[in-house]
Amino acid sequence: MDPSQWIASFRITHEQARRGSLTEGEHKKYLGMRDELARSLMNSQGMVAPEGVPPRRAFKIAHVFPIELSGLYKTMTREISCSGFVAVVGASFKEGDRFSFALNLSRAAEPLSGFAIVKSVVRQTASAAKITCAFDDLGEERTSTLELALFDAALSRFGT
Numbered sequence: 001m002d003p004s005q006w007i008a009s010f011r012i013t014h015e016q017a018r019r020g021s022l023t024e025g026e027h028k029k030y031l032g033m034r035d036e037l038a039r040s041l042m043n044s045q046g047m048v049a050p051e052g053v054p055p056r057r058a059f060k061i062a063h064v065f066p067i068e069l070s071g072l073y074k075t076m077t078r079e080i081s082c083s084g085f086v087a088v089v090g091a092s093f094k095e096g097d098r099f100s101f102a103l104n105l106s107r108a109a110e111p112l113s114g115f116a117i118v119k120s121v122v123r124q125t126a127s128a129a130k131i132t133c134a135f136d137d138l139g140e141e142r143t144s145t146l147e148l149a150l151f152d153a154a155l156s157r158f159g160t
Contacts, residue, residue, distance in 0.1 A: 007158050010037060014151060031056065034151060041154065056147060057082045063153040066104040068111070069093075077103070080150065082143050084116065084134040093118045093131050101133075105149040112145055114138050 001009075013030050016022050022030055031054075038055035042048060049058035060081035067087060068074050079086040085103075093099070097118045102111035116133040123129050138146065 007155075009033075011155055011158075014155065018148065034147075037151070037154065056151075057143070059150070059154075061150055061153050063150075065149075068102045069116075070099040071102075078130070080146075080153075082135075082138075082147050082150065084119070084132065086130060086132050088124060088128055088130050090128050093121055093129065095119065095121055098136060103146075105146065106152075112138075112142055114142060 010033050013022070013026070013033060017027065017030050034056035035054055038059035039049070041059050041061070042055055045060075047059070049055045058081065060079050062079050064076045064078070065080060065085075066074065067077055067085070069087075069089065069091070073089055073091045075087045075089050077085045077087050095118050098115055099118075100113065101116050102113045104111050115136040117136050118131050119134050120132040121129050122131075
């Protein structure tokens with residue numbers, strides 16, 4: 001199948017999944033399609049999913065989502081995946097810091113909230129640093145919500 005036809009087919013199935021109108025068999029096929037798209041995106045980035053992690057849970061995307069850290073600092077994600085995010089902050093975070101976050105995935109939905117742990121800090125300027133953070137046990141429901149938003153972001157790159 002032509003890649004543009006595949007994306008069009010995936011987009012239709014993705015919208016049906018958003019509405020909850022897929023049968024169990026169709027949903028299983030849809031998850032396979034998610035893995036296929038994620039694997040393709042990861043290949044283009046020179047990445048491979050870690051052993052035992054489905055590609056749909058391992059791919060990352062450069063996308064801007066508003067995020068609030070520790071209830072105090074508002075910033076935007078630079079990259080995001082189901083396992084964590086990268087953001088530039090003006091606050092002084094250190095490796096190992098654990099903090100709360102509220103991630104706005106869409107204007108219509110409540111923020112996705114939880115905890116994250118700083119994995120690395122790279123000073124950008126005297127007052128700003130790029131932090132790489134891992135989500136701390138989002139759980140299945142919140143991870144599924146995030147995964148759906150990441151595929152929305154990925155599809156936005158392909159136009160209509």
